[in-house]
Amino acid sequence: KTTTNKKKKKRSGKILNAILSLLMFLGIVIMIAIMAFSGYIVMSAPEFDTDLLYSNEASIFYDKNGNEFARVGTEQRELVYYDDLPQVLVDAIVATEDARFFQHNGFDIVRFAKATLGQVTGQEGAGGASTLTMQVAKNAFSRDEETGKIESSGIKGIIRKFTDIYMAVFKLESNYTKEEIIEFYFNSQWLGYDGNLNYSGIYG
Numbered sequence: 001k002t003t004t005n006k007k008k009k010k011r012s013g014k015i016l017n018a019i020l021s022l023l024m025f026l027g028i029v030i031m032i033a034i035m036a037f038s039g040y041i042v043m044s045a046p047e048f049d050t051d052l053l054y055s056n057e058a059s060i061f062y063d064k065n066g067n068e069f070a071r072v073g074t075e076q077r078e079l080v081y082y083d084d085l086p087q088v089l090v091d092a093i094v095a096t097e098d099a100r101f102f103q104h105n106g107f108d109i110v111r112f113a114k115a116t117l118g119q120v121t122g123q124e125g126a127g128g129a130s131t132l133t134m135q136v137a138k139n140a141f142s143r144d145e146e147t148g149k150i151e152s153s154g155i156k157g158i159i160r161k162f163t164d165i166y167m168a169v170f171k172l173e174s175n176y177t178k179e180e181i182i183e184f185y186f187n188s189q190w191l192g193y194d195g196n197l198n199y200s201g202i203y204g
Contacts, residue, residue: 045166082180093132093185093186105169106169111131137168
C-alpha cells in the first residue's frame with residue numbers, strides 16, 4: 001500500500017507540474033501577444049496633428065449692411081469656447097456620456113470592462129466604452145483619409161478602438177486640460193439638426 005500511495009503522489013505531482021508549466025507557458029504567450037499588439041498600436045497610430053483638433057468653421061458671407069446671406073462649408077459649424085458653455089450643458093454631457101470624465105486619464109477601465117462584458121453577453125443597453133476623450137480622438141484621427149469613414153467592426157474596429165485609447169491617454173490627456181478636451185468635443189460632435197431641419201446636420 002505504501003508503494004502504491006507513493007506512486008499515486010508522484011503521478012499527481014507530475015500532473016500538477018505539467019498543469020503549472022502549461023499555465024506559465026500560456027501566460028508568457030499572452031504577455032508577448034499583448035506587448036506585440038501594444039507595440040503595433042503605438043507604431044501604427046496616426047500622427048498627432050494638433051491642427052485636426054481645431055475643427056474648421058463654415059465660411060459666413062455678409063452683405064454691406066452686415067446681414068448674413070450665405071454659409072459655405074462641408075459642415076455647418078460655429079466654434080465655441082469652454083467659457084461660453086453653460087455649466088448645465090457641460091454637466092449634462094458629462095453625466096450622459098462619461099460620468100467619470102474628470103477622474104480618469106482618458107480611459108475608464110471600469111466602464112470599458114462593464115460595456116465589453118455586456119456586449120459579449122448580449123445585454124441590451126450595454127452601452128459603449130468610449131470616454132469623451134476617446135470620442136475626440138476618434139473624430140480627429142480615426143477617419144480614413146480616402147473614404148472619411150470610421151472603422152467600427154471586425155479586427156479593424158478593434159484596432160481602431162485601442163488606437164483611440166492610446167491617443168486619448170498619451171496624446172490628448174497628456175497635453176490638454178479637461179476643459180480644453182470638452183471644448184474639442186463640443187466643436188467636433190454631431191449635435192443634431194438646425195432650426196430649419198437641415199438634414200446635413202450640425203457639427204459643434
